[in-house]
Amino acid sequence: MTPVTSPPALPRVPRLLSFRNSWALAADPIPVITGYLDTYGDTIGLHLGGVRPTLLTRDPGLIQHVLQKNHRNYPKSDISQGLARYLGHGLLTAEGNYWLQQRRLIQPGFHRQRLATLTELMLDVIDECLAPVVAAARQQGGRTEVPVHELMTATAFRIIARSVFSTAMSEDELQRLSRLLTELQAFYVRTLRQPYLRPWLGLRGQYGHHDRLAAELRQLIRGYIQRRKQQPGPGPDDLLQMLLEVRYEDTGLPMTDEQVLDEAIILLVAGHETSANGLSWLWYLLARHPEEAARLRAEMTAVLGARRPTFADLPQLPYALQVVQEALRLYPPVWMVDRRAARDDEYNGLRLPQGTLISAYLYGVHHHAGLWPDPEAFRPARFEPEALRQQPPYAYLPFGGGPRLCIGQQFALTEMQLVLLQVLRRFEVEWVEQPAVLMRPLISLRPRHDIRLGFRLREVGE
Ligand code: HEM
Numbered sequence: 001m002t003p004v005t006s007p008p009a010l011p012r013v014p015r016l017l018s019f020r021n022s023w024a025l026a027a028d029p030i031p032v033i034t035g036y037l038d039t040y041g042d043t044i045g046l047h048l049g050g051v052r053p054t055l056l057t058r059d060p061g062l063i064q065h066v067l068q069k070n071h072r073n074y075p076k077s078d079i080s081q082g083l084a085r086y087l088g089h090g091l092l093t094a095e096g097n098y099w100l101q102q103r104r105l106i107q108p109g110f111h112r113q114r115l116a117t118l119t120e121l122m123l124d125v126i127d128e129c130l131a132p133v134v135a136a137a138r139q140q141g142g143r144t145e146v147p148v149h150e151l152m153t154a155t156a157f158r159i160i161a162r163s164v165f166s167t168a169m170s171e172d173e174l175q176r177l178s179r180l181l182t183e184l185q186a187f188y189v190r191t192l193r194q195p196y197l198r199p200w201l202g203l204r205g206q207y208g209h210h211d212r213l214a215a216e217l218r219q220l221i222r223g224y225i226q227r228r229k230q231q232p233g234p235g236p237d238d239l240l241q242m243l244l245e246v247r248y249e250d251t252g253l254p255m256t257d258e259q260v261l262d263e264a265i266i267l268l269v270a271g272h273e274t275s276a277n278g279l280s281w282l283w284y285l286l287a288r289h290p291e292e293a294a295r296l297r298a299e300m301t302a303v304l305g306a307r308r309p310t311f312a313d314l315p316q317l318p319y320a321l322q323v324v325q326e327a328l329r330l331y332p333p334v335w336m337v338d339r340r341a342a343r344d345d346e347y348n349g350l351r352l353p354q355g356t357l358i359s360a361y362l363y364g365v366h367h368h369a370g371l372w373p374d375p376e377a378f379r380p381a382r383f384e385p386e387a388l389r390q391q392p393p394y395a396y397l398p399f400g401g402g403p404r405l406c407i408g409q410q411f412a413l414t415e416m417q418l419v420l421l422q423v424l425r426r427f428e429v430e431w432v433e434q435p436a437v438l439m440r441p442l443i444s445l446r447p448r449h450d451i452r453l454g455f456r457l458r459e460v461g462e
Pocket of ligand 1 (some may be wrong): 076080091092093103160267270271272274275278332333337338397398399401403405406407408409412
């Protein structure tokens with residue numbers, strides 16, 4: 001395999017070209033960005049939207065340098081921090097000592113033991129979400145067509161909402177929350193990709209409108225927190241209770257209500273879209289590759305028979321994990337991660353002056369032919385332990401890397417495996433002819449239009 005390296009002198013995309021392509025970049029960034037990298041090299045300078053100078057890279061060595069080896073010099077850029085305007089100052093957007101203090105406080109909430117407790121709840125939510133599909137299939141003679149992105153979004157959202165807040169939200173509230181999050185994200189991405197539109201968006205009152213939506217989001221969540229605090233007796237074993245009960249080591253004090261609110265919103269946001277999109281792509285890939293689905297089913301039947309999986313079963317189902325990992329390689333829900341150089345730095349002779357905006361193009365790393373032979377092919381066996389040992393560090397990083405590695409990584413992998421197994425127990429998932437399935441990279445990488453798949457009922461015991 002060809003090594004991927006960054007040259008000492010940064011090749012630059014001509015500014016006029018990046019300006020000319022700015023609409024194309026806003027509409028469909030992945031082909032434009034990949035095209036630049038294929039033409040100019042694995043690490044390039046370009047003007048985002050024709051305006052903002054950025055260093056863009058798919059070199060795993062440079063990405064490791066930024067995210068891990070010299071991470072202290074690379075806080076998140078204002079691109080991530082700008083999200084705080086709409087989503088508050090939770091873990092994802094926090095920086096420096098405050099971030100470290102919050103991370104230490106919250107990390108234990110994601111330990112194995114708590115995850116094991118949450119899996120029963122996950123399985124119940126999955127069953128609830130699949131029940132209408134089972135009913136529809138029965139009514140339609142054993143098979144129904146399903147918009148999988150919608151189904152996976154509803155499922156992932158209910159899983160995280162119940163993991164954080166336990167008590168079921170009403171259907172209306174769930175939908176309102178989900179819509180608010182989608183709208184805020186879409187607006188924020190637009191202001192980033194098309195910075196020249198900002199004055200116009202301001203004149204049209206769009207910032208004020210979205211600030212009001214963000215306030216509505218906070219008010220909704222605040223209501224849950226207040227209701228929980230008023231409940232007598234010990235609270236349920238969920239993530240909100242964990243946020244309310246943890247104490248800072250130095251002061252012994254709990255978080256303030258606004259801090260709990262910030263963290264709860266961030267868990268909801270970070271733990272919803274990403275898993276939903278990962279799962280949607282997973283079904284797309286399995287429907288296109290029935291031979292892989294058959295292999296997975298054989299493993300599942302051998303280990304579980306007809307019963308539903310438990311947390312303890314997952315290590316006996318390695319192929320299920322490999323399928324999930326390969327789906328996250330081909331369609332990394334977080335397709336780009338950004339940082340800013342706080343001081344002048346250097347990587348293998350490449351100058352990284354203070355203030356440089358660095359965009360780590362995770363999608364590009366995962367699709368690099370120098371790192372992944374035949375990169376567009378869906379091959380879960382790439383993740384067999386022996387094959388993985390051949391990979392250089394940071395060739396695979398759907399959950400990021402370094403100290404800011406996704407706190408929900410194990411949660412997400414468990415959730416995705418459980419959804420995968422529960423759906424496969426009940427259904428054969430079949431491809432349906434439809435227009436080409438395209439990507440829509442917002443903050444996370446989702447399908448442009450929903451993907452319709454056939455769900456054919458199988459007879460299973462409990
Ligand atoms: C397939 C699903 C997921 C993917 C691909 C994913 C990916 C990522 C990535 C790449 C980062 C690092 C961003 C950066 O370095 O700038 C991150 C951070 C984070 N993720 Fe996830 N994530 C997923 C699921 C989840 C879930 C389920 C939760 C919560 C339950 C979660 C909570 C978070 C939080 C709180 C952070 C910020 C951590 C910090 O900065 O300390 N994620 N995620």
